[in-house]
Amino acid sequence: MPRGADDRxxxxxxxxxxxxxxxxxxxxxQFAGMTGSRSTARKVVFLDGYAGRxxxxxxxxxxxxxxxxxxxxxxxxxxxxxxxxxxEVDDDDAALLAAVVDEYARQGVRATAHHGSVLEVLxxxxxxxLGCPLFMFLDPCGLGIPYxxxxxxxxxxxxxxxxxTEVLLNFSLEAVRRIAGHVGSERGSEATRARLxxxxxxxxxxxxxxxxx
Numbered sequence: 164m165p166r167g168a169d170d171r172x173x174x175x176x177x178x179x180x181x182x183x184x185x186x187x188x189x190x191x192x193q194f195a196g197m198t199g200s201r202s203t204a205r206k207v208v209f210l211d212g213y214a215g216r217x218x219x220x221x222x223x224x225x226x227x228x229x230x231x232x233x234x235x236x237x238x239x240x241x242x243x244x245x246x247x248x249x250x251e252v253d254d255d256d257a258a259l260l261a262a263v264v265d266e267y268a269r270q271g272v273r274a275t276a277h278h279g280s281v282l283e284v285l286x287x288x289x290x291x292x293l294g295c296p297l298f299m300f301l302d303p304c305g306l307g308i309p310y311x312x313x314x315x316x317x318x319x320x321x322x323x324x325x326x327x328t329e330v331l332l333n334f335s336l337e338a339v340r341r342i343a344g345h346v347g348s349e350r351g352s353e354a355t356r357a358r359l360x361x362x363x364x365x366x367x368x369x370x371x372x373x374x375x376x
């Protein structure tokens with residue numbers, strides 16, 4: 164999701180979202196079907212850490228509702244049982260997201276909407292995904308989860324060859340360029356620079372930013 168995903172962004176689907184939704188549609192159901200068929204109780208776990216509103220203002224499905232439809236379709240066919248988690252930190256967006264998720268939950272889709280940070284639910288999601296394939300969709304408006312947390316998840320908590328863990332991550336170069344401007348600036352924010360340190364796993368990027376490389 165691009166920076167500044169406000170009401171204008173949510174009026175209707177734009178070209179970047181078309182590309183993102185096509186990618187999800189082509190990859191996520193196949194991942195669920197191929198891995199879920201080998202898992203305990205044919206179960207897969209899906210986490211959208213930056214889910215937004217779930218639906219556009221013109222009624223078209225956004226990424227969260229697209230995934231809910233995938234879960235519903237495979238669940239109705241009896242091929243794979245999905246457990247879905249959708250997370251959104253913005254107050255207004257989270258309320259709209261919860262309404263969309265509730266529609267599908269009432270139809271039998273096992274799905275939960277959480278208002279807050281993805282880090283608040285990540286440990287619980289990993290615990291619930293024990294023995295099951297896990298797909299994480301991380302498309303932040305800006306920076307994502309800390310590098311150390313992501314690598315710990317992949318290299319330690321979910322390091323086993325089976326069940327598989329997939330992460331689809333949108334890394335915002337725009338956010339990096341914006342924050343890099345704080346290096347060497349008298350008005351630059353150290354808290355903002357530290358946030359990028361967390362995302363990139365250290366402050367190694369500051370030297371390149373200071374020299375304009």
